[in-house]
Amino acid sequence: MQSGAAGPARTDIPQYVPSPMKLLLLLLFRPVDLHYRLRAAGILVPGGRIGQLWKEQAEGGRAAGLYVRRMLLLLVVGSPLATALVGLGLYCAGIPLRGGWAVSALCCSAVGLTLAQVSGLAAGVLLGSLASLSILVGLHATAAGAFGPVEGAGAGVVVGVCLGMVSGLSVGSIASIAIGRGPSVWRLQMAAIVTSVVPMLVWSRLVNTSFAGAVAASALVAFLVSAFRLPLYALEVLASAAAYAVERWTGLPTLHWVPVRHHNLSYLPHPFLSRHLALAVRSRPAEVLAVADACLRSPGNIVVGWPWVVQALERSSAEGARGPHS
Known part of the structure; x- marks a missing residue:
């Protein structure tokens, strides 16, 4: 007879x-949701290195292997192709x-592949892909004089913007x-x-102080504009206001728009979000709970989400206790 109890079966979906394509969109806009979705698929380390994920596949994790293959497809095929089209x-x-610039795109993919092995698969894919696109403007266009003298202030601003956008968009997702x-x-x-000081030190030695x-x-x-997603926040304010106004004045459920x-x-x-949840908590507590859960994953809306989690759970419990009317 075998001694000891068998371990729990490993999840692999x-x-x-x-x-x-959905991986890329989730990585850019909903990386927290992607983390938990990959965990639900059975991937133990969603932000891990290629070696860690291949090890999971060797231990029976088919989801980890599929995740690696699809991410590498984005980096090795999708990124150079997108760069070529933009170029x-x-x-x-x-x-x-x-x-x-086509060679630069391939080099960025190679650097991304190295980062994927050293820092993490998601880090390599994001940094390699975004760098491949930004290098068109930040290197090849500035080197061709598209923004004035190569070592002038205008070219320096463009190079800095490209560097800051790549870093800012990547840091939150990674x-x-x-x-x-x-x-x-x-x-x-x-x-x-760090994003500001390092270029200052590097370019002051390589070029000149004004360029640096x-x-x-x-x-x-x-970096600050990209990391805090400020242009996107302006659109979110408009969307939140529109969703609240439509439900407030027409009664049409619009919480799925927020x-x-x-x-x-x-x-x-997000403005109007709390008032929007107040409109729906009596009639649709489950939907309010889903939105409140999303608030807990959004750094700027955690405070908004907690009270509505409690209210939605209380409302759902009360409805469950009453049961259907006979």
Whole structure:
């Protein structure tokens, strides 16, 4: 007879792994949701390195292997293809580009593959793909004089903006898929300082101080705008107001429209969200609970979400206790 109890069966649901395009969208806008979806699929370390994920596959985790293959498809095939299309678009628009940008795209994919093996698969895919696109403007267009003298302040601003956008868009997604929550404001501030100081030190030695200062200042601003998703927040404010107004004045259920359900990395509270939840908590407590759960995954709306979790649970419990009327 065998001694000891058998261990719990390992979860392995490859069907939960999103398609490549959906993976990219979730990684950019809903990395916290993606973390828990991959965990539900049976992937133990969603933010892990390629070696860790291959090890999971070797131990029977088919979902981990499928996740790696789809992410590598984005990095090795999708990223160079997208860069080539954008490069052709810029060329057709009359923006001068220094030659060799196709080779640069392949090099970015190679660097991303290295990062995927060292830092994490998600980090490699995001940084490699975004760098491949930004290098068209930040390197090849500036080198061709599209923004003035190569070592001028205008070129420095463009280089800094590209650097800041790549870093800002990546940092939240990389941290979120690894730990299952958005990075704190303090961590973003520290990352912003690093993104600004390092280019200042590097380019002041390689080029000149004025160019380095332009790169550092624009990188800092672009990082903060990108990391805190400020342009997207403006759209979220409009969407929140529209969803609340429609339900308030027409009675049409619109909680599924609220942006907090579609974006995990909003660091500013959404207006009208609390009042919108108040409209629906009596009639649709389950839907309110789903929105409140989404609030708990959004750094700027955690305070909004907690009270409605309690109210929605109390309302659901009360309805369950009453039961159907005979």
